[in-house]
Amino acid sequence: MIKVGDFVKGRADSPYGITNGNMTRALVVDVIGDSSIKIRILEHTDWDGTYAIFNVDSKHFDVIGHIKPFNRNDVLKFLLNGCKKAILDYDLRGADLIDANLSRANLSGANLSDADLSDADLSDANLSRANLRGADLSDADLSRADLRGADLSDADLIDANLSRANLSDADLSDADLRGADLSDADLSRADLRGADLSDADLSRADLDFSCWPLWCGSLKVKTDVKQTVQVAYHLCSMQCDDPKYIKMRNSILDFANEFHRVDECGRLEIIELPEVAANKEN
Secondary structure, eight states: OOOTTEEEEEOTTOSOGGGSTTSOOEEEEEEETTTEEEEEEEEEEOTTSOEEEEEEEGGGEEEEEEOBOOOHHHHHHHHHTTOTHHHHTBOOTTOBOTTOBOTTOBOTTOBOTTOBOTTOBOTTOBOTTOBOTTOBOTTOBOTTOBOTTOBOTTOBOTTOBOTTOBOTTOBOTTOBOTTOBOTTOBOTTOBOTTOBOTTOBOTTOBOTTOBOOOSGGGTTOBOOHHHHHHHHHHHHTSOOOOHHHHHHHHHTHHHHTTOTTHHHHOOOOOOOOHHHHHHHHO
């Protein structure tokens, strides 16, 4: 009986080219019903760096091993030596990696959900497409880390150093980013819904096409003039006919039109107050 956590390989007569006798193994990540399993192909990745996942018929696969329980010493040794065994052979969910030296480590695609990485040094690490859902990364050094497409939802990133990190397409929904340093970070297309950004430093960060949370958790964010212009442009592009809004809008319009995408989105024009327009008609 194939179980979650088993390593499998396709039999010689397997109709699947993905893990036949001449290719790499796969990890069972789910068992679906009596005969179907969901497998994650190991070592071979898709063009975007993600591990390919397929639903297959279990009868075409043999079990060749099982994922190992977390062992801190072994995992750190493999990671420091650049060996993929750390993330391919071991169960890193909920792992104790407090204060670990993981600088420049390759953790791409690793499942570190609920792991404790507080105070860890992850500077320049490759965490692209990693599962860090619910992980504790408080006070961790993630400066210049590659977190493209990573799942950081519900993660604790209080006071974390994410300066110059690449967080494009990352899921940061409901993450706790209070006091985090996100200066010069790439947050383009990042999902920030429900994230707490109180006192976070977003100076010079790229927020294009990201989702800025409109709640009290986004108050007191440290920004720069480029971002305030961007927010001002969005504010001035709203359609509101209240005279108070129109007066405020017109007063900051020159500032809003400094938006770095104004050529693409269009220059905003003055809106006349209703009484001014009426006087002109008369």
